[in-house]
Amino acid sequence: MLQIPATILTGFLGAGKTTLLKRLLEEPHGQRLAIIENEFGEENIDKEFLVTRSEEQIYQMSNGCICCSIRQDLREALLLLAEKRKQGELAFDRIVIETTGLADPGPVAQTFFADPAVAGLYLLDSIVTVVDARHAPEQLDKRQEASRQVGFADRLFISKSDLVSAGELRQLQERLGRINRRAPQKLLHHGKLDFTAFFDVRGFSLDAILDIDPTLLPLAAPVEHPGASLVCARAHVHDEHCGHHHHDAVSSFVFRSARTFEPEPLQRFLAALVERHGPQLLRYKGILAVSGFDRKFIFQGVHQIMGSTIGPRWKEDEKRESRLVFIGIDLPRAEIEAGLDDCLA
Known part of the structure; x- marks a missing residue:
């Protein structure tokens, strides 16, 4: 059985992760997604209730996507979704995990390698980090979580670039490049994105030779x-x-x-x-x-x-x-x- 591709979506508080996530659920990119969030807040998303448990809730979206809110171990949520997919109770092509704004992506990524059961079912495709152009300089100065999120990234998506000058944006891009030289940077406009830049990044594929060479010194x-x-x-x-x-x-x-x-x-x-x-x-x-x-x-x-x-x-x-x-x-x-x-x- 082919492994299920997984993407970790991270970024500091207010960077625009939820906006990007909504675009992922709305756009006709042909992918059936399972979205995992640490806590599923009050979102205006049409959903049909499927499963209620004390630890997680799984919702079927109107467009065929899945949304899962978890309050326990990520490993258990991943295994639960994979089992329901195997049994034909849920249908999805890939997983997107949205972390909280203060999260360190490292332990999330390690779940896909340290646990044999998860590693056999899932393939970690990439870590995607959303960066707030207006507030990132101060966040990078004061909060190490913001720097760690940039450092882990395989792709950097810069939001709110219309709220800063061209010079400020250039300085931020140069700074991001010094922190993480291997992650290409793309601008987000109200969450709009060419989703070919989001899926199948192969940032964690040891065999993806061509993904290593061009990004070493961008x-x-x-x-x-x-x-x-x-x-x-x-x-x-x-x-x-x-x-x-x-x-x-x-x-x-x-x-x-x-x-x-x-x-x-x-x-x-x-x-x-x-x-x-x-x-x-x-x-x-x-x-x-x-x-x-x-x-x-x-x-x-x-x-x-x-x-x-x-x-x-x-x-x-x-x-x-x-x-x-x-x-x-x-x-x-x-x-x-x-x-x-x-x-x-």
Whole structure:
């Protein structure tokens, strides 16, 4: 049985998640959705009551979608919906989970990897974050939840851009790019969106090679460092190389090297890195050139959970270059740089 695709929709309070969610329910995109919310508020949505339990309520929408409000463990809600789908009681093609405005998306994402039952039924497609153009600068300054939501994102949708000047919008986009260099940014206009940008992102697919390459460096030009190339993107650095004006604890950087990795030292280093700094590592992802192998190695992780797979062969005319992106909170850049460099052949 094919796994059910799942999307995590997050964003700070008032960013416009509910507006986007309503558009998802209204637009003729051909997808039957199951929407999971932590608490289902007073929404003007036509629904036919299906199931009432003490812990969750499931509603059938007029357009064939499902909406589920939960007040217990996400795992149980996912398993319940999957079972009802299997039994033919509910029909849906994919899941969208809307988090609360103050939520950390990390534990939600980990549910899809840490629990074998959930992992067998669902495929986490992406984390989508809605950013309020008018209030995001202050939120990013004062609330780490806002920065973490940006750091986890596979796609960033900017709302309320009509309420700021072109210069303010550009500054925000540059700042978002420093926090998360791998997430493409798109503007939302009253929740309107080309939904091809929302579905089938494959942000968590280890085999989606083409999804990794273009998004590693979508914005600023690289800043070269001695030895293996490391692109500086720490937003709290302020020097002649990186003229950043905001002090974001969440930041990202990209490690590049034309030298191949030795597999055993690299495996030991990554395991130790995740054990020491897992809570700080929001997302990490990369394409690796490994000594003795003519195929690409693909890896990614969320916090302490890491996975890898063997990708396609390197082409004869292709530059064998390893590229790793790290997004996290106060990342130990020097430690990661030195450790990776020690693993090179």
